[in-house]
Amino acid sequence: MKWVLVAGVLALLALPAVLSSYALTLFILIFFYGFLGQAWNIVGGYAGQLSAGHAAFVGVGGYTATMLSIELGLTPWVGMLIGGVLAALLGAIIGYLGFRFGLRGFYFVLLTVAFAEICRVAVSNIDALGGPLGLYITFTGNPRQFQFQDGRVYYYIALALMLVATLTAWAIERRRFGIYLAAIREDEAAAEALGVNAFKYKMLAMVVSSFLTGLGGTFYAFYLFSLQPNTLFGIPLSVEIIIRPIVGGAGTLLGPILGSFILTPLAEISRLYLGQGGLHGAHLIAYGVLLIGVVLFLPEGVYPRLRRALARRSGQTR
């Protein structure tokens, strides 16, 4: 299994040499959403705290780096980290309110959605942040400004982000921290009875997850060159973030990545073949039907099923 992963990473490193720039773009989106999904996975999958407002962290990260770059000329490479820290701060506030007052399940979901919506409405109404129209970044192609004339650089950055998030998740999974999170997810009361400080570990998971997600905001901003409150803080982006780990397998290391490798091309292929004719929206219906199929027949996600199938085939009893 380990060697398969190493080979996979090596193949991804070599891939840009043969990809067209359109395929490159698709891979960038696969990595980027895989990265966001993985970041969400830490709090939503491992700790089982369903955050449906992760877009807020993307927004905070993106706006921070962009404003620092536009107003102060600070390179987004630094702005990215500051954005991540601010996103982590917001994550800590949301986490504190949610976990301190014992909000679980739907109530926590509502809290996170509410925060994202508050951010969206606030940013829409602050003229200094571009208001509803948002911020537009000048395309310069200058690497210092996190911009590249060559699309392959974005590819490697997105890949690196995904690998960093995955290594973080892997490190958490292997440590006591990961086991605590799983215990909290499965039965919080029982975990606390055994002496696990649920509040502390949920907070930690939230902070790590929101920090990583905040880093993604900078990539989003400087890859697409504009930030609008509705797209960056909106519910649709939160759903995009969640849906990949759900399909791939939440709370597993490779689930979010697998989910991203399934969903992004699926959306693209359905649009490619069904979006051209007169039937506007047929591709969205096809995409929706496939999604329902996955949830219906693989409710725990694709990765756990795949792992079992592989284990069975190789005769292991893992």
Add this chain to the structure above:
Amino acid sequence: MTHRLTRRTFLETTAGGAAVLGFPLPLRAQPKTFKIGAIHPVTGALAEPGQACRLGAKMAVDAINAAGGVKGKGGIKLELLLGDTQTKPENGRVEAERVVTRGAQMLLGSFDSGSTNAMVSVAQQRRVPFLIDIAAADPITANVAQSVKAGQQKVQYVYRNFPTGSSFGRKAVQYFIEIFKEANVSPKRVVLMYCNDLFGQNQAHGFQAAHKTANPSWDIVEVIPWPEPPTDLSTEVSKAKAAKPDIIAPITRPASALLLFPEIRKQRIEMMGIVGPGSPGIYESGQIVQLKEDLEYVLTSVPWANFKNPKTATAAEEFRRRSGGKTFDTNSGYSYDAVFVIADILERATALDDPDAIVDAMKKTNYSSGLMQYGGPVAFNELGDNANAIPTMIQILSQKPVAVWPKEAALQKFVFPRPRA
């Protein structure tokens, strides 16, 4: 030396020849086309205007091809490679990359400013001339112009034939002032009412900013937003009434227009009239049929087709037929014109396979056969914008939308102040 043809050399030469020549052969056999990547939000929240844009562009391509293609370039035909942003900015980039990889030599699009700006990066990175048919955010072109000026980019590949966000507000204020003067009235109190969504906020901000700069003799005494779509506007309208307006200046969407105009009638507000800085869609026959007298004499500033041009009526009729009864308006009209502007650029470009030659021709554009109402020929300024892309003040008169201002666009004289009932 004699050249003996062995089986090996035969195979080598024919295989090599086939590889070099044979492969492009099927392409050569087909009629040559110039491919334009036309990307619009055909699904998602902006599907309706996006589909109108796509149809407008298709109609223009059909018309150009039927008339013999780009004549100056051996009658080369235009071909659209269609893209759908699904109203998501990231898909502006994905779709632009896709169509360019499939051979698009120019880009066209894309209605919403976010995905348009994402397309800009592809245009600049891959050197593909990009004509924006619709997208209002000022920075889209200004940013590129600035980075070219600063030497960060060599060439500007992005141009726009559409009014910018700030020019919408400026023009609306200008028309207000001119119409009041022409009507020989001096209203003092204007109440601005707007739908509190992306479009409404932008329009309202632009209008207020332009009002501040122009500093006319009338004041905006009250600003009343409503959540879009609204369920009831009686409170908002009574608030407007309390401000004793001479003019109510509404910015509506079709959904809110259906509530706002009847409510204004019900509350019997004494005023000179309703003059808006922008209400897309109120001119659609569906709206007029539903709102009837409540829309009569309403003035609003919108991009409008130039019906003095006889070709406009023909295109509008074709659009009505192909769209299932819709008006040839901002979206269809500007996308239609954009394709004709591209054809004009291609006629003049010294080479079609060199993006910089196309850009050179773009910069020298001076096109005056557009179907939309312009303030002059289509020409691009130092920012890459067409300063002659302007809105028109239209009025609903005898239940039909009619261009009434500026004077050169007017088909009829406006009726203002409105007659008392």
